[in-house]
Amino acid sequence: xSGQIRSEWPLYEVFIRGKRGLNHVHxxxxxxxxxxxxxxxxxxxxxxxxEGVSIWVVPSTEIIASSPGEKDPLFAPSGDKAYxxxxxxxxxxxxxxx
Amino acid sequence: xxxxxxxPQLEAEFEAIVGHKDRIEPRDWMPEAYRKTLIRxxxxxxxxxxxxxxxxxNWIGRAPSLRRKxxxxxxxxxxxxxGLYLYSAAETLGTSRNELTELLIAxxxxxxSIFNYPTLSYTDxxxxxxxxxGAAICNQVPLCRTSFGPYGRAMIRICxxxxxxxxxxxxxxxxxxRGTQEQRDMVQESVNRFWWPxxxxxxxxxxxxxxxxxxxxxGIKTHTNDELRQKFVxxxxxxxxxxxxxxxxxxxxxxxxxxxxxxxxxxxxxxWDVVKGNGPCNAQRLAHRKRAWDEGAWVREAALAFAAxxxxxxxx
Numbered sequence: 001x002s003g004q005i006r007s008e009w010p011l012y013e014v015f016i017r018g019k020r021g022l023n024h025v026h027x028x029x030x031x032x033x034x035x036x037x038x039x040x041x042x043x044x045x046x047x048x049x050x051e052g053v054s055i056w057v058v059p060s061t062e063i064i065a066s067s068p069g070e071k072d073p074l075f076a077p078s079g080d081k082a083y084x085x086x087x088x089x090x091x092x093x094x095x096x097x098x
Numbered sequence: 099x100x101x102x103x104x105x106p107q108l109e110a111e112f113e114a115i116v117g118h119k120d121r122i123e124p125r126d127w128m129p130e131a132y133r134k135t136l137i138r139x140x141x142x143x144x145x146x147x148x149x150x151x152x153x154x155x156n157w158i159g160r161a162p163s164l165r166r167k168x169x170x171x172x173x174x175x176x177x178x179x180x181g182l183y184l185y186s187a188a189e190t191l192g193t194s195r196n197e198l199t200e201l202l203i204a205x206x207x208x209x210x211s212i213f214n215y216p217t218l219s220y221t222d223x224x225x226x227x228x229x230x231x232g233a234a235i236c237n238q239v240p241l242c243r244t245s246f247g248p249y250g251r252a253m254i255r256i257c258x259x260x261x262x263x264x265x266x267x268x269x270x271x272x273x274x275x276r277g278t279q280e281q282r283d284m285v286q287e288s289v290n291r292f293w294w295p296x297x298x299x300x301x302x303x304x305x306x307x308x309x310x311x312x313x314x315x316x317g318i319k320t321h322t323n324d325e326l327r328q329k330f331v332x333x334x335x336x337x338x339x340x341x342x343x344x345x346x347x348x349x350x351x352x353x354x355x356x357x358x359x360x361x362x363x364x365x366x367x368x369x370w371d372v373v374k375g376n377g378p379c380n381a382q383r384l385a386h387r388k389r390a391w392d393e394g395a396w397v398r399e400a401a402l403a404f405a406a407x408x409x410x411x412x413x414x
Contacts, residue, residue, distance in 0.1 A: 007402055008196045011189065028186040028252070031195060033401035034408065045182050048175070049259075067125055 010059060012038035014046055017054040024056050032057075103127075116317045121247040124190035132316055135309065136246050137191050138207070139318065144184035145202045145209035149383050151177045153217040154226060162220060169266050170223060176263065180256045187248035203388045211369060212299050214377030221274060221288040227267015228341075229289070229296040229334065235260045236330045237300065245317030268337070275342050282342070289338070290346045297361075298369045300327040306366075331359050 009031040015024035027046050032038035038057040046052065066074050082088050091098055108127040115122060122128055151174050158174065161167035185195045201207040212230055217223065238260065241253040274281040301307055301323040313319040321329075331350075338345055349362035371377070 007399070008194060009398065009402065027255075028183055028248075029189065030182070030186070033398075034405035037401065037405075045179050048172075048179060065125065 009033050009037075010061070012042070012057040013060050013063060014038075014042040015056040015058070016042075016046055016052040018051060019053055024054065029060060030057070035059075116245050116315075119243070119245075119317060121250065122245050123247045131312075132318075133191055135313060135316070136249065136318060137188055137193050139313075140184055140188040140191070140246075140249055141193070141198045141201070142208050142210075144181045144188060144198065145207060146213065147177050147181035147184060148202075149209045149213045149387060151181075152383055152386055153213055153215070153379075154223055156217050157220050157223050160220060161223075166270070173227070173263055173266065176259050180252075180259070183252040183255055184249075187246075187252045190248045191246075199391060203384065203391060205375070205384065208373065209383075210299060211372040211377060212295050213383060214372050214379045215291070215295050216379050218291075219284055219288060221271070221284045222292070224267045224270030224274065224285070225288040225292045227263050227265075228271055228337070229267075229292050230299070231260055231263040231267060232334065232337075233296045233299045233330050235264060236326050236333070240320045240326075243320060249318075268341070271341055271343075285341075286343050289343045293345045293347070294364050294368075297327055297330070297364045298366075298372075300324075300330065302366065302369065328358055331361050335359055 010033075011029050011031055012035070013029050014027050016027050017024045030038055030041040030045055032041050035057060039055055042055050042057055043052075047055070078084070109129065112122065112126070112128055112132075115126070122132075154170060154177075155174050158167060158170050161170050185198060188198060189195060198207065202209070212233075217226070235257065238253050238257050242250055242257060244250045244253065271285050274285050304310060304322045304324045307323050310319060310322055314322070334345070335350070335352075347362045349360060351360055353360045372380070375381075
């Protein structure tokens with residue numbers, strides 16, 4: 001980051017559970033002095049219309065990410081394994097419930 | 099980011115993603131010019147939301163009823179939220195919120211010229227909701243499919259909320275149009291002031307918009323300024339008829355051949371003058387933003403100091 005000229009509140013990534021039964025989903029980020037403040041800011045910024053029943057905030061620096069931009073070999077192992085998908089197997093049309 | 103892959107190959111991959119109308123994500127390789135263009139556009143958009151709080155915030159304390167006050171408060175709070183979604187998107191490009199705010203205050207980054215016009219009466223709250231937010235929606239809906247993922251996702255969130263903004267404005271004006279003759283005159287007067295500046299929100303005409311072609315090739319923009327302006331005029335005329343007001347343009351009339359409304363030319367000299375900083379409220383808007391930023395400095399510093407102290411005590 002080029003902008004840390006003077007001390008800026010750290011960045012937190014925000015994840016929201018939209019309703020019971022759903023996963024938390026990343027929605028954006030907020031700046032805050034600490035985690036509790038990040039939660040409050042996330043509530044004000046991302047849930048003004050009942051968009052959430054639960055919020056997670058994580059310091060952005062704590063996210064460990066794969067690198068999608070550089071033809072990452074990380075995903076190569078699943079590329080050639082078509083037999084992991086049900087459509088790989090041919091079953092006659094007259095076989096029910098399959 | 100270190101990479102063993104050669105730049106021409108990275109560029110080809112970038113072009114392929116954009117060509118398929120797929121999305122570029124923050125950690126993808128991107129041409130420096132693409133990154134710069136996006137930072138400029140997203141920052142300008144974010145600044146517009148934040149500066150845009152001022153003209154309407156001006157009327158919160160004088161809203162005519164508790165209902166109207168609650169609506170206006172919620173609307174201005176949304177503008178703050180929109181600014182923050184967009185700053186958040188801009189930060190994924192490697193800039194920081196402090197940096198952007200300081201560039202704005204130093205006059206090195208712009209915001210939409212519409213917010214340099216004053217709000218002279220409470221009626222303007224309605225007109226801004228209807229026309230200014232209406233124009234913003236026209237601009238923003240296509241941006242939901244822009245090529246940079248975080249920008250598009252911010253736009254989706256914003257568009258959902260803008261609809262409330264436009265409807266509350268239109269309803270406010272409708273209420274006034276059902277009132278006294280004096281109130282109807284106030285609505286017409288306000289619409290007269292905002293119509294042309296609203297048309298200017300789409301930016302200069304296509305032949306004077308040097309960035310459009312590249313932005314469209316990159317999938318950042320999907321429509322030209324003039325296309326969007328025409329769409330806005332076509333949408334707004336029947337709304338004005340329903341409301342019972344007219345637009346201050348003698349050339350405005352339906353063209354059956356084109357299937358669109360013809361309309362006059364905005365005063366582009368005025369537009370450029372406002373962009374250059376000479377609009378009625380440019381100095382006031384920036385001075386207000388600077389004051390809020392400067393006067394809030396001790397709060398930002400105190401919160402950091404408190405967090406540091408707490409963290410130390412917890413680890414002691």
